[in-house]
Amino acid sequence: MTEQTDIPRDDDVLAAELVLGLASDKDVIDGRRRMSTDAAFAGQVVFWQERLTAMTDGIDPVKPPARVKKKLLAQVFPKTRVSVLQRVWLWQGVSMASLLFAGYLGVQLLEMNTRPGTQPTVLAAQLVSDTSGLQVLAVVEPVKHEIALRRISGEVIPNRVFELWAILPDQAPVSLGVLPDSETVRVLVPEALRSQAAQFTLAISDEPIGGSPTGAPTGAVLAAGSMTEL
Amino acid sequence: MDRSEIENLIARVALKDRAAFDQLYDRVSAKLFGVCLRVLNKRAAAEDAMQDTFVKIWKNADRYSANGLSPMTWLITIARNTSIDRLRARKKGHQDIDTPGFELIAPGLNPEQAVVAASEASRLSGCLDTLEEDRGKAIRGAYLDGETYADLADRFGVPLNTMRTWLRRGLIALRECMSQ
Structure with a gap:
């Protein structure tokens, strides 16, 4: 990573390399550390980000298929757990409800409920x-x-x-x-x-x-x- | 695209407002999907990358605050970096380039710098075209196709050091052109 090049790399070029994804792993680690302490350097990175993102200006929007949103929302807001709980609201059957609540409360209650002699x-x-x-x-x-x-x-x-x-x-x-x-x-x-x-x-x-x-x-x-x- | 509207939605998503997340998706997903598709060139991979992108947006919205970085730049950067990480994921020892929100830990641009950045950004395309042809292509290849110095050196058939020197010269020329 220390190859000689005939142009010295200044901070601004390093900032651009970080944004482009061209920096070496070591530079990436050092660069991230520096960004959190060196506002001027962080500013240079942000500046390049703003400039280079313009490369996406010519990219036409493409409407994603509806299933992507569906999958995303299911991942971000897990619905299956909610619907199970919704069923519990009907309070049908003590044992099933206890079981589901045990899952909901975490392991402690499950352990309590399954320990013989304690209910x-x-x-x-x-x-x-x-x-x-x-x-x-x-x-x-x-x-x-x-x-x-x-x-x-x-x-x-x-x-x-x-x-x-x-x-x-x-x-x-x-x-x-x-x-x-x-x-x-x-x-x-x-x-x-x-x-x-x-x-x-x-x-x-x-x-x-x-x-x-x-x-x-x-x-x-x-x-x-x-x-x-x- | 209305900047303050997007900023508002991101601010509400930071407060875990689901309706705002839903609206933000409807507002920007087509642009972000376009970016993912451009980088990955395959629909299935682009769909996965976009899903990851929005999960990151949901989790990291509180790290974006209106501080001079345009909200679309932030969103597109996450989509582009997520896509490039996917593209490179098969390579051994690959380190992810994406850390959403990271660039915003330090104070960002002040409003004056933000105006300068925006006007420079508007000159990017023209300036890339004024660079020596290969340098412009190399910078585009790095940004849009996730090409590394090694990939670029291969593509242009030059030694790695020559490639670095070339591209760095290209960046300096680009900066000079954009700031004029």
């Missing part, structure tokens, strides 16, 4: 709404006192958050916290509430960033559901 109660709830489109599945993991939540559909409104509430009969809702914007999340049940988890109604409300400023839900209730024993 802990599994509590689950489906949080739904007629209007918001938000659908969340919740399962209480009895050993860790965690509620595992999986969002099946619905999106957070920009600059708003979901807040999860546990509601016991005739009591004010207790916040279980603001939910991160991820498909699955685990929430610890406060110690004082653990023995009453079977009576929970879980609800998700729409709140400003940081959560309800008052300690009680301030926005619309987007989905709610009560616990079922599996």
